[in-house]
Amino acid sequence: MTDYADSSEVYEGKCPFGGDTIGGAFTSKPTLQDWYPGRLRVEQLHVNGAAADPLADFDYSAAFEAIDLDELKSDIKTFLTTSVSWWPSDYGNYAPQMIRMAWHAAGTYRIADGRGGAGQAMQRFAPISSWADNGNTDKSRRLLWPIKKKYGNALSWADLMILTGNCALEIMGFPTTGFGGGRRDAWEADDATYWGPEWIDNTNPAAVDDMVMRDGRWTGEPGDADYELQQPLGASHQALIYVNPEGPNENGNPADSAIDIRITFARMGMNDEETVALIAGGHAFGKSHGKVAGDKIGPPPEVAPMEDMGLGWHNPEGPGFAEYTMTNGIEGAWTPNPTVWDNDYLTNLFAYEWEKIENPITGATQWKPTDPDAPKTPEAHIPGEYQELMMMTSDIALKVDPVYREICLRFRDDFDGFTTAFSEAWYKLTHRDMGPKSRYLGPEVAAKDFPWQDPLPAAQGPAIGASEVAELKQAVLATGVSVSDLAFTAFSSAATFRDTDKRGGANGARLALAPQKDWKVNVRTGDVLDRLREVQQASSANVSLADLIVLGGCVAVEQAAAAAGVTVEVPFTPGRVDTTDELTDAGQMEWMAPVVDGFRNYVLPEFSSVSKVAPEEMFLDRAALMGLTAPEWVALTGGMRVLGCNHDGSDNGVFTDRVGTLSTDFFDVLTSMDYEWSTEDEGATFTLDDRETGETRFHATRNDLVFGSNAQLRAVAEVYAGSDGQERFVRDFVAVWDKVMMLDRYDVKAG
Structure with missing residues (x-):
């Protein structure tokens, strides 16, 4: 049998296509980045373009809206309570497994640059597909293929994964806040996002030891004043979604784990209450798997043998699944009823003392009750057998941290309040990278406006017309504000936009509100905004400050082009509104301040x-x-x-x-x-x-x-x-200027 090298091997030697091979193995040749590692990778601006998208001309919104959502959900829920031989469900129910898939798809989101999240189903591609923390999520997606196939292009993988997570919660008795569709899939791997400085051994990232490396990601040690996670990173380690469940560097210290939890969840836009709700709510279901030593598990999907057809983490023990499953090396369930929504997780966390033990098979650190009479949990695949309850170091952290402890006790004693908190936190987790609510599709979109959606007030009256635009242009010119200042202010209002999570932009005129008005980069805008307000107040037109800021920029560009000998009319699309301090989550928006x-x-x-x-x-x-x-x-x-x-x-x-x-x-x-x-x-x-x-x-x-x-x-x-x-320059500048001014106008554009 030919000894094929995995695709992570670096080519060193002669060209294999010239008849020269390295030990008879297929290898990868060096890339431009290997030769010149310090080069600026401008080509990153052109990834995931129309050339890679087989559905670039497809109206996904219309196709999704035509789906019978009730029928689709019925199909998903029927599937969840079945089981197939090649990957049988735990407890006869795929729901916990699918919650993990959806959570991990959405949990990559980070607030510093809006990258990550479930919006493009990037869990299908490297590097996320092959992270240690995503072990066996490839099986979850493959299990869903019959449903994806049935609905075809009208249902994106991104929407299917999150909707399946919702359906999974619902069949176990949990009331979800809602679901918004409209996520469009990506079609190629993400080679642009910076996920951290650590080197990950992709030949066997399922091994527990791969979670230890944190070099360069953190400064200081847990508890130190200078303990900090490198920006813009969110997770505590490159191969994880949030934190190492065994504590920082697998040290088994719950207090240290609580510090990591608070930092990482904050980096993902969650406050302490949302953090507790997500952890306690998520751990009400399912189990963790650690029945096989990590060093026996095969490579992840991206470097798995070709005959495995995109599935990774081959397990040679027993049948390779069921009671022989391996994910993070920790074995057991948190509650006696892992497929029912209840409050047993919090009840048991505080009802018993927990002692730290070592998983005898994987060596992973986990915790068990000291009371031998504590309730047991069923074996997921062996009828009539039971296991001791399990907690992770990251669970015990909620008990020892004073702030988390208080929230846990409140949720323990108020199950309805806990249910609401988890439901809304789950909605935020799975939707916050989608941008404004106007982009959500389907009949289950929550009616409530949440601060993290950057809501805007409704427009008061029709948008200004052409004659009013002309009059306002003359009024702006009459202020005497320079071309430079007008252009700077308009750009400053629009340039906060992030295509990653669709936040920011000129609509709302948040440039005039805290925190944006106080950012050092915006120091030039204060006086200009005052003059534009004067124009607004003096005009009989129903014009928002947001529109007037952008219109001022258009005036500036037209004047500057004329000075260069080119007559041009800069496009202007009215209809923006002005938001308020009450509708602005200043704390979360502070993360958008440019570095x-x-x-x-x-x-x-x-x-x-x-x-x-x-x-x-x-x-x-x-x-x-x-x-x-x-x-x-x-x-x-x-x-x-x-x-x-x-x-x-x-x-x-x-x-x-x-x-x-x-x-x-x-x-x-x-x-x-x-x-x-x-x-x-x-x-x-x-x-x-x-x-x-x-x-x-x-x-x-x-x-x-x-x-x-x-x-x-x-x-x-x-x-x-x-x-x-x-x-050509004037024409191209005007086109990109208009593009920037319109980046957030989802009220008048698709996407």
């Missing part, structure tokens, strides 16, 4: 001293969060520079003597060989000197020079620097 915003040449002062990431990498990340392509990124930045839109009014990157004119001067200087660049602070800032006279002409940051130093970005810059580039 680096290269468009406005802003770098958080503390960034350079604490981060090992180059500012231009964070600039790339910001462009990606806004859903921009590389050409759009280049055009937008070049325009922002000549418009004079630096956050502090500095001249960095403003390579022009005619600020406020939408010229190609930024690109002309960037590509010219008449100058040379120099730095005196190890490449943080730069000066541009005339080669002949030595005169310093301009100043720049890394967020400016990247457009001349990076080959892909420079190639685009050269398009605009050419003798025929001016009109």
Whole structure:
């Protein structure tokens, strides 16, 4: 039999297609990133595009709305109480297994950059598909294939996984808050999201030891004042969804575990009450599996042998499933009735003392009651046999932490209150990456507006018309506010948008409210907003401040284009509304404050001293969060520079003597060989000197020079620097400007 290497092996040697192989094995050749690990990966802006999507022209919203949701749920619930021979259900019920699948699909969400979550069914692809914490979720999805096949393209994997989680809760007696469909699947692996610095051994990530590594992810130790998780990460370890169930570094310390829990759940947008509700509610169901040593389990799906057809974690013990199942190495259930919604988890957590033991098969740390008369839980696959109840270190953490303990006791004594809390926390967990509620589809969307949905008030009257727009443009011009300030303010209002979780944007005018109005990057907007309010108050038109901010930006771009000799009308779509402090979750929105915003040449002062990431990498990340392509990124930045839109009014990157004119001067200087660049602070800032006279002409940051130093970005810059580039540049800038202003307008666009 040929010895095939797994696909994680790095190619070293001659080309196998030329007849030379390495030990007769198929291997992977080095990538561009292997050769040049420090290169800026601009191609990340173009992943998951239309070319990869077989359904790019498919109206998913219409197709999903045509599904009979009652029939679909009936199909799912019928399936949940069956069992197949190749992967039999625990307790004759797949519901707990499917809750875990749905939870882990949604639980990757992190609030710092909105990445993760269930919205694109990324659990199907590497690296998430092959994380240790997702062991055997591949079986859950494969079990669901007959249902997915029946409903075809009208039902995305992303929607099916979350709806199945809801159905699983419902058949066990739990009342869910609701379900919103509308998630569209991704079609390729995510090679852009930063999940952490640890090296994961993908030949056997099911081994428990793989959960120990935390190098570079944390500073300090649990309990230290400087104990901190690296931004923007959410989970305590790269291969986990939340925390190590055995405690940090598997130390078995519940107090340390509580610290990790609080940090990681906060990074995922959950407060203490929601955290307790999710853990206690989730652990009311199902069991943990640890009947086989981790080092016997095969590789995960991404590197499994081809004949396994996308299924990983091959288990050679017994039949490889049922009572021989292995996931995280901890064995047992939390309650005597693992398929019924009840309060036994919290009751038993406090009714008994728990002692730490070691799983004799896997070596994993877990806990059992000290009272021999404590209730038992049924064996999931052996009729008539029972096991001792089990708790994880992360469960005991809820008992020892004083804040979590108080919440647990309150929930224990108020089962109805606990039920409501878990129901709403589950709804938040599974929907919070979908953006505004207007994107939810189906008859089960919760009527209640939740703060995490960034709700907006209803519009008061019709949107302004063309004649009113024209009058307001003249009124804005009459204020005397500069082109630079108008453009800066409009961009600042819109640039908070994140395509990852569909939050932010200009609608709502949150730029005028805390916390955005107080962000350092927005310091220039205060006076402009005051002048725009004056226009609003003086006008008879029913115009929102949000619309007026964007309209002011349109006026600025039109004036700047005219100054460059190009007449253009910038598109403007009215209908935005102004939200209120009461409808703004200021604490959660604070996470959206930029660390680096290269468009406005802003770098958080503390960034350079604490981060090992180059500012231009964070600039790339910001462009990606806004859903921009590389050409759009280049055009937008070049325009922002000549418009004079630096956050502090500095001249960095403003390579022009005619600020406020939408010229190609930024690109002309960037590509010219008449100058040379120099730095005196190890490449943080730069000066541009005339080669002949030595005169310093301009100043720049890394967020400016990247457009001349990076080959892909420079190639685009050269398009605009050419003798025929001016009109193309204005046209392209106006197009991307309108795109940015409309990023959050789900009230008038699909997606």
